[in-house]
Amino acid sequence: MNYQFDWNLVLTGQYGQWILDGVKVTLQISAVSIGFTLVLGTIIAVMRMSKFKPFEWFSFAFVEFFRNTPLLIQIFFWYFGSYAILPDSWNTWLYDHDFEFAAGVISLTFYTSAFIAEEIRAGINSIPKNQLEASRATGLSFMQAYRFVILPQAFRIIIPPLISQSLNLIKNSSLVMTIGVMDLTYMARQVESYTFHGFEAFTVATLIYLVISLIVSFSINMYNKHYLIQIKY
Amino acid sequence: MQWDVVWNNFDYFLWGAFPNGPLGGLAVSIILAVLGIFGAFWIGLAAGLMRLSRNKLVKITSVIYIEVIRGVPLLMLIFWFYFLAPVVLGTSLPEFHCALIAFVVFTGAYIAEIVKAGVVALPSGQMEAARGTGLSHYQAMRFVILPQALRNMIPSFVNQFVSLTKDTSLAYIIGVNELTRTATQVNNRTLSAPTEIFITIAVLYFIVCYVLTYTSRKMEKHLARYQARDR
Numbered sequence: 001m002n003y004q005f006d007w008n009l010v011l012t013g014q015y016g017q018w019i020l021d022g023v024k025v026t027l028q029i030s031a032v033s034i035g036f037t038l039v040l041g042t043i044i045a046v047m048r049m050s051k052f053k054p055f056e057w058f059s060f061a062f063v064e065f066f067r068n069t070p071l072l073i074q075i076f077f078w079y080f081g082s083y084a085i086l087p088d089s090w091n092t093w094l095y096d097h098d099f100e101f102a103a104g105v106i107s108l109t110f111y112t113s114a115f116i117a118e119e120i121r122a123g124i125n126s127i128p129k130n131q132l133e134a135s136r137a138t139g140l141s142f143m144q145a146y147r148f149v150i151l152p153q154a155f156r157i158i159i160p161p162l163i164s165q166s167l168n169l170i171k172n173s174s175l176v177m178t179i180g181v182m183d184l185t186y187m188a189r190q191v192e193s194y195t196f197h198g199f200e201a202f203t204v205a206t207l208i209y210l211v212i213s214l215i216v217s218f219s220i221n222m223y224n225k226h227y228l229i230q231i232k233y
Numbered sequence: 234m235q236w237d238v239v240w241n242n243f244d245y246f247l248w249g250a251f252p253n254g255p256l257g258g259l260a261v262s263i264i265l266a267v268l269g270i271f272g273a274f275w276i277g278l279a280a281g282l283m284r285l286s287r288n289k290l291v292k293i294t295s296v297i298y299i300e301v302i303r304g305v306p307l308l309m310l311i312f313w314f315y316f317l318a319p320v321v322l323g324t325s326l327p328e329f330h331c332a333l334i335a336f337v338v339f340t341g342a343y344i345a346e347i348v349k350a351g352v353v354a355l356p357s358g359q360m361e362a363a364r365g366t367g368l369s370h371y372q373a374m375r376f377v378i379l380p381q382a383l384r385n386m387i388p389s390f391v392n393q394f395v396s397l398t399k400d401t402s403l404a405y406i407i408g409v410n411e412l413t414r415t416a417t418q419v420n421n422r423t424l425s426a427p428t429e430i431f432i433t434i435a436v437l438y439f440i441v442c443y444v445l446t447y448t449s450r451k452m453e454k455h456l457a458r459y460q461a462r463d464r
Contacts, residue, residue, distance in 0.1 A: 068395070068442035069435040070402035072413055077435060080420060081428035084234075174306035178406060185308055198316035206309050213304030 010200040015191045019201075022187030023208055029101060029183060030170045033108040037169065038162075040109055041116030046146055048121055059117065066114035072175055074111055079103040079179045104176035112169045119161045123154035159227075160220045167216045171209065184208060238426040239433045242419045246437065249410055257410040259437055265333060265411060266398040272337035273397070274390070277344025282374070284349045295345065302342035307400055311335040315407045332404035340397050347389045351382040356461055381461055388456065391449035395442045402438070412437065 009015055048059040066074070082103065083091050094102055127150055135145040155162075177186035188205035192198035239246075249257020256264075283295035302310070314335045318326045326334075355378060363373035405413040416434040420427050 064443060064446075065435075065439060068399075068446060069438045070399040070413070072402040072405065073416075073431060073435050073438060076413075076417070077428070077431040081431045084428040171304075171306040174308045175403070177308075185306065185312075188309075189312070192312075192316060198312070199320055202309065202312050202316060206305050206313065209306055209309060210301060210304045214300070217300075217304070 005200065006197055007200055009195055009197055010191060010204050015195065015201075018187045018191055019184070019204060019208075022182060022184035022205075025181060026170070026173055026183040026185075029104055029108070029176060029181065030166075030173050033105050033112065033169055033173070034166050036105065036109040037112045037116055037165075040113040041120055042151070044113060044117035045120035045124060046151075048117065049124055063114045063117055066110050067118075071107065071111045071172055072178065075103065075107040075175055075179055078107045082106075100176070100179050100181045103179060104173070104181045108169055108173060108176070111172070112165060115168070116162065116165050119158050119165060120154065122161075123158035124150055126157060127153050160224055163216060163220050163223075167213055170212060170216075174209075234429060235426040236429055238419070238423050239429050242415075242430075243433075245419065246412065246415050246434065249415060255410065258415045259412045259441075261329075261409065261411040262398065262401045262413075263441070265329075265336065265401040265404060265409070266394065268333055269336035269340055269397050269401070270390070270394045272333070273340035273344050273393075276337060276341030278348055280341060280345035281348025281352070284345060285352060299342045299345050302339055303346075307335065307339050308403055308406065310339050311403055311407060314338075328404070328407045328409045331407060332401075332409050336397060336400065336404075339400075340393060343393055343396075344390070347386055347393065348382070351386040351389070352378060354385070355382055359461060385456060385460055388449040388453040391445055391452065395445045395449070398442055398445070399438065 010019065044059045044062055047055040048063070050056060079100070082094075086094075131149055131153070132145055135149040136142070140148065173183060174185040177183055177189065180186070182190075184205050188201045191201040195201070246258050248260040249255060251257070251260070280295045280298055283291045284299065286292050286295075311332060314326075314331045315328070318324075318331060359377060359381070360373055363377040364370070368376065401411055402413040404411050405417065408414070412434060416430050420430050423430075
């Protein structure tokens, strides 16, 4: 083994800056996708609970399809294949505005929504049924009952699984490097190909991912210890 | 829409250039997943049992393995083994081996958690009764606890197998000729039908994974009837 370690190379100067830029992009794309995922996941979950059959079928198909296909294929699909589906004006707009980033956000959002929808559905199911009946009886509409009574309670219960899904999203965001989003993984790869010091570059990147994960899972444990509520029937 | 591009290359998606060249496509994806889950089972079983050990050192080793691997993206691990092998071994490993090692190490950490949860979920009376009949701790584990726990874990293993099948697509990045790579190859060659190609690939993955997911759900219902419970 004759390999000269050179940690300074990766930690300082231009290459250190690259890694930092990568972290920034990873956090950006994760944050944006998590935001969209929560909205889309909730919509899908509520549709699944609806009595209107086509809604129920649609959300079932959505969840099964997006959960059972690899994220990488979904990323390629949106990146390479979306132009045949979307209207031309949308495509021009997308090409002018960082298309790689958008394709990354779309695929991460759809993929993770399918998982989060199931968590949210489990949360809604764990709310006693008479809550919905009681709120309907007070004169709230179906939408209002969900908005003001069911969802706020459901979300409080499912915060830990939601956080761990968000963590999965952050880890999965490493795949967007394949379409040229310059995230942490992309930058580590870049440093490797410029300096041939892959060992250092990937160690640093791994540690950064690990720190993010540990912070997130630590906060889940804290939450579970202090705030987890048990519903009493 | 140009579906003929897909039909002309359909056998290439399924098994690559097989009779005239190396195996590829969906066949390689499935081989990777099967070998991966097989290796990961043994590592996961060992790490899961170590996690439950009373020996602090053994337990901490396993906790570190599980937490580190679960905190890191799989893609990072693949790069690690791919770029590390030349540094450590002096020669580079074939891409297939690098990917397989990464899958085994990665999935092993998740299986360890399943094993741990499965053993903990058995009523403590099972262990006490087994010890009471004069079996040693090791024997009680081997003959009473694990057979029951592993049977209950089968659905979780199947789910993990589904994840792994999807994850094999990442082997594309270091150049293993599996389903995703055959798709990008055909796409780069034809440049005319990316939408059709990637829909086809997605459907192929979906069929494999959905059949497995469905099986696991059926098994979960079936096995629930035979579980030992606390009274």
